[in-house]
Amino acid sequence: MLGQVLFSGLALGSIYGLVALGFVVILKATDVFNFAQGMFVVCGAYLAVTALSLLGLPFPLAILFIILGAALMGMGVHAALIRPLSGRPILSIIMVTIALSIVMRAGIEILYGPAGRTLSTPLPSGGFLFAGLRISQLHLTAAAVSWLCMLAFGLFFRFTSVGLLMRAAADSHEAATIAGVKVDAMNRLAWAIGFTLAAIGGLFLGQLQIVSTELETIGLLALPAVVIGGMQSIPGAILGGLLVGVIEQLASTYISPKSADVMIYALLLVILLVRPWGLLGQKAINRV
Amino acid sequence: MSDLATPKPAAAPALPRAWPRRFILWGLALAALAYLPVLLTERMIFGIYLSNMTLLNLGLSQVNLMLIAMLGALSLNYLTGCAGLISIGHAAFYATGAMSAAVIGTQLGLPFPLVLIGSALAGAVMGVVAGLPSLRVQGLYFVLSTMAVHYLVAYVFLEYQFRVFDVVGVPFGTPSLFGFELSTPMRWYFFLLALVALVYAGLSNSLRSREGRALLAMRDHERAATSLGVDVRILRIKAFGLTSAIAAVAGTLYAHYLSNATSESFGITFAIQFIAMIIIGGMGSLKGSLIGAALWLLLPSIITGFAAGFGGGSGIVGSMLGEHRAQFVQLIFGLLVVALLIYAPGGLVSIGPKVRALLGRWRKG
């Protein structure tokens, strides 16, 4: 029983980690705490519905469609909303992302109707027994792809020269500008990546559940995940995602399904009071 | 400051003329406010029958809900706009109010004035507790702590609802204030109107007090307030307690007005709509809270009313509007908030003076 719960917790947690990673990329680059990340997940799921069910694209093309669509939307959000508000007080920034999620939700419900849709992809959906556990292939694929994406991003961020310039821009916009980095382009790229990672999460979450705007709540679990892991830390986001997934599954199995949220947020509150910089965050290195 | 110091010789001759005019305006406004519920109930004026359209599709119930929302918006604006504490936990204080009202009123059967006092106290305590993290964390971290508080309270409400009552929700009876039964929308209207006026006056007085000015100073520059010799952190928690008490009372009234509340009544979107109201009206302006709440509560029925008026099902726009009214309202509000944040961060109240200045220049030029 416990093994089963841990398996689905870790699998879902991997997806949350992926979404949270996208969140941190945006946060690091532009200091925006993005409350619309949950809607980005929903967008990914609906992009998948559009590509697979409405346009009938073959699966590889559909993936390309989702990635490109998400990247474009991320850039659009940055250009239309985030850049004009840079340097404004924190409430304005928070609120613009909240308003964005309201607009996106309404737009999606107008375009696709408020009812949920099922998403079917050629991904394997059966299950098998392993060491006494029932392993769902879809969960396994989702986790594997999430880890692959996180790894790919990690390598890109750490070892490529564009990754280096992104890190420089995230460190200090002014210093990066002085050093000749196109900070604006880097920020746009960060939003594109953040949106895309959330959209990939949405592709899987939409398939594990039903595609509807209700997926936003699941996507928003990235927020506590990021804070628990450590705001500015990339490994922290992934760890936070895993923790949130496991806690969610444990709480809904052993306490009640409705207690999952409160357990996660209780942990968040404890972390905020005891160790505000999170499990893997660093206390002050970039606040000097 | 310098206003008080410098004498104003020009003001003296203006007084006798200005005073009656102000009285007349106030009198007219009061008369209009007093006549409004009659108008909305009888739906006629000077013997002329008014259609739904002429009344902008508004009913007295919407106005009452608007007045309740004004309480929420006023308190949140005091907290966020004036004291500088951003809170996503406002729904939690509504829920706290509703829950304590259910215990005191529905379960124990105590009279309504006690219910009000009890929920205000519960709200204040809850607010102080929710404000405590501000001693340790600031900015975004504090926002998140209020969000966590929201989920904790929401869960308690859920448990309470399902243990004591059932899926249908928590029922609330008709409240009665010393024999004055709040049994009709009309009665509610006058009661709520008085309450909103009271809270407005109270909050704006408090802003003019020494502590209030320290709050404003602290919002702008934390150091400045510290040098005023006020303990900023205590003030913040006080502000949190005060505004939460108001929000809890608003929650109690909201639950009684709808005569039922469920765990779904006070979700995170419920909290967010108050933030939207104060951004639309004007952050840091009590008047702005009223404008924001009025727009938020009344505009939807006006929009959908017009949609229905324009031939209902004819044409693509008409049919889309008909099918997705709620979504269109959300879309419009979302876009309004975005546009205001970008182009007029001071909200609608900040646009008024700008427009007037423009008009003035246009008239002169």
Place this chain on the structure above:
Amino acid sequence: MASLLEVDGISASYGRMGLALDRVSLTVEAGSIVAILGANGAGKTTLIRAISGLLRLHGGAVASGRTLLDGQDVTRFSPDRIVRLGVAQAPEGRMVFKTLSVEDNLAVGAASLPRARRGERMDAIYHLFPRLAERRGQAAGLMSGGEQQMLAVGRALAAAPRLMLIDELSLGLAPLIVKAIYERLGEVVATFGTAILVVEQSARIALRYCDRAYVLEGGRVALSGTAGELSSDERMRDLYLGAAAGH
């Protein structure tokens, strides 16, 4: 032939405040070291920002005048474009990337070079500043002030600039380190033909290491000339060298 850098009557201001620069003109020839001197608030940093296209980032703007790089008008170019034209900067306050390693800091500077030249360029910088080589894996934020200044200069040099702008090179540094950095810069000028425009608080240091100097006062050029001319200038001696001697 046009000079490497020609600032032609630049006026600049921040918002509605008065002019921070008032018709400033100066020239920097290839392979020379030119100093800008002046009291606090004289407009030295503003001049550097105007040249490197950074005024807008600080809410300022060039009101009139031009900056020419090899005769090309670059007044309204974006900062990254100016960097790619060969103008690199070690800014006031160092502004190294605190969370990045020393190596990564230099790599950001070198990023505008073709890939093949980057490694060789970094080696040259490590050769100039062995201290940086010792610390290449360390987070820049954890280095001492002097080391950060070396890193800031190194990062600018990594872009293989034709013109280096250095704001407040000697601020807060021990005289020995200042001397060391200036000697390194002398080598750079000698080997690569790089020109350097350096803001200095100390007239003494400026006149020792630089070929020419301009003195700013209230946003205007009050004095200018070669190091030799200025050393014997009376006003210079009274206002700057005398004051410096008082320390």
